[in-house]
Amino acid sequence: MDDDSTHRIETRAIHAGQDPDEETGALMTPIYANSTYVQDGPGDHRGYEYSRTGNPTRSDLEDNLAALEGGEFGRAFSSGMGGINTVLNLLEAGDHVVTGDDVYGGTHRIFTQVYDKYDLSFDFVDTTDHDAVADAMREETALLWAETPTNPLMRVNDISALADLAHEYDALCAVDNTFATPYLQRPLEHGADIVSHSLTKYLGGHSDVVAGALITDDEELDEEIGFYQNSVGATPSPFDCFLVLRGTKTLGVRMDRHCENASELARWLDDHDAVSDVYYPGLESHPQHELAAEQMDDFGGMLSFEVDGTLEQASTVVEETDVFTLAESLGGVESLIEQPAAMTHAAIPREERLEAGLTDGLVRVSVGIEHVDDMKADLDAAFDAAF
Numbered sequence: 108m109d110d111d112s113t114h115r116i117e118t119r120a121i122h123a124g125q126d127p128d129e130e131t132g133a134l135m136t137p138i139y140a141n142s143t144y145v146q147d148g149p150g151d152h153r154g155y156e157y158s159r160t161g162n163p164t165r166s167d168l169e170d171n172l173a174a175l176e177g178g179e180f181g182r183a184f185s186s187g188m189g190g191i192n193t194v195l196n197l198l199e200a201g202d203h204v205v206t207g208d209d210v211y212g213g214t215h216r217i218f219t220q221v222y223d224k225y226d227l228s229f230d231f232v233d234t235t236d237h238d239a240v241a242d243a244m245r246e247e248t249a250l251l252w253a254e255t256p257t258n259p260l261m262r263v264n265d266i267s268a269l270a271d272l273a274h275e276y277d278a279l280c281a282v283d284n285t286f287a288t289p290y291l292q293r294p295l296e297h298g299a300d301i302v303s304h305s306l307t308k309y310l311g312g313h314s315d316v317v318a319g320a321l322i323t324d325d326e327e328l329d330e331e332i333g334f335y336q337n338s339v340g341a342t343p344s345p346f347d348c349f350l351v352l353r354g355t356k357t358l359g360v361r362m363d364r365h366c367e368n369a370s371e372l373a374r375w376l377d378d379h380d381a382v383s384d385v386y387y388p389g390l391e392s393h394p395q396h397e398l399a400a401e402q403m404d405d406f407g408g409m410l411s412f413e414v415d416g417t418l419e420q421a422s423t424v425v426e427e428t429d430v431f432t433l434a435e436s437l438g439g440v441e442s443l444i445e446q447p448a449a450m451t452h453a454a455i456p457r458e459e460r461l462e463a464g465l466t467d468g469l470v471r472v473s474v475g476i477e478h479v480d481d482m483k484a485d486l487d488a489a490f491d492a493a494f
């Protein structure tokens with residue numbers, strides 16, 4: 108496949124960066140499980156010297172991910188947080204960062220508990236409110252970090268508007284595209300400078316690997332990212348790269364089913380007596396439904412709903428399901444269920460949590476690719492047990 112850029116995303120997912128092995132003709136990228144490479148003379152290597160710096164399995168994955176996002180350059184990391192850490196490595200002491208008040212917990216933690224002490228400062232605002240974002244921007248603002256859709260209320264942020272705001276201040280706009288995946292939304296097309304992924308989620312897609320990635324169109328930025336990738340060393344093993352490459356091949360078919368199931372389940376929950384609210388960008392009642400319809404190709408596989416009852420009743424619901432496994436994380440083929448107030452967001456003080464809309468009865472689901480009728484029957488049984 109010489110010119111991947113002319114192909115549609117389903118085709119790129121399977122072929123980009125995936126040329127058969129030149130030596131053996133092996134169709135699938137081999138797992139190059141080695142740390143070092145022979146040199147033909149001192150400094151005269153064949154493209155690889157040491158596997159922290161570069162590894163052929165990783166290179167294929169990086170090319171594949173870049174092609175999926177419609178970007179030129181991809182870099183893979185040993186976790187989503189390894190990639191996010193690398194974006195922060197690009198900043199200087201004294202720099203300021205603006206981000207959402209509902210960013211992923213691990214992102215909030217690295218901002219406030221790791222980089223705070225290196226003289227970086229952070230403002231957390233409602234990124235759907237562009238006046239609030241503009242008010243938070245300062246001369247020293249070097250990064251605007253956005254997620255969309257956000258967790259767990261599925262707020263949708265306007266990537267073009269946020270990128271414009273960032274660029275007014277010569278700041279980088281980075282978008283965490285983990286929830287949408289490039290199959291549904293490509294932030295570089297909307298002006299973002301860097302796309303970040305937890306490959307652990309939909310791109311890996313099978314809950315069997317932890318990995319991350321950064322993608323950009325800017326060569327200088329990519330070189331800087333590569334410098335920190337190699338210097339800090341949070342690089343993925345070739346085994347992990349192989350697993351993610353295996354996952355990306357089926358991204359299109361998996362996402363189609365995730366979206367179809369989530370959309371049907373959201374509508375069913377919306378009509379259910381045990382449920383008072385449903386948060387899904389595909390519902391016309393979602394506050395950013397129109398923006399989601401413009402910015403995304405479909406509405407994704409994540410949704411949250413409000414059990415019309417107590418914290419205990421919501422706990423019973425998540426404990427009693429069978430098709431939905433009680434677990435954190437998301438994006439695998441299997442359906443997962445969790446209660447943010449008692450699990451992913453339990454560290455936030457209750458008052459603050461309620462103010463952010465994270466009520467006791469809130470339940471988040473990662474809708475898998477099982478049969479949707481089995482999901483409905485499973486939830487019905489759990490509601491019966493709780494009420």
Ligand SMILES: *Cc1c(COP(=O)(O)O)cnc(C)c1O
Binds near residue numbers: 211283286305
């Ligand atoms: C999981 C996740 C991360 C962190 O990724 P890891 O692979 O767990 O390090 C970052 N952002 C979002 C939106 C996530 O869901």
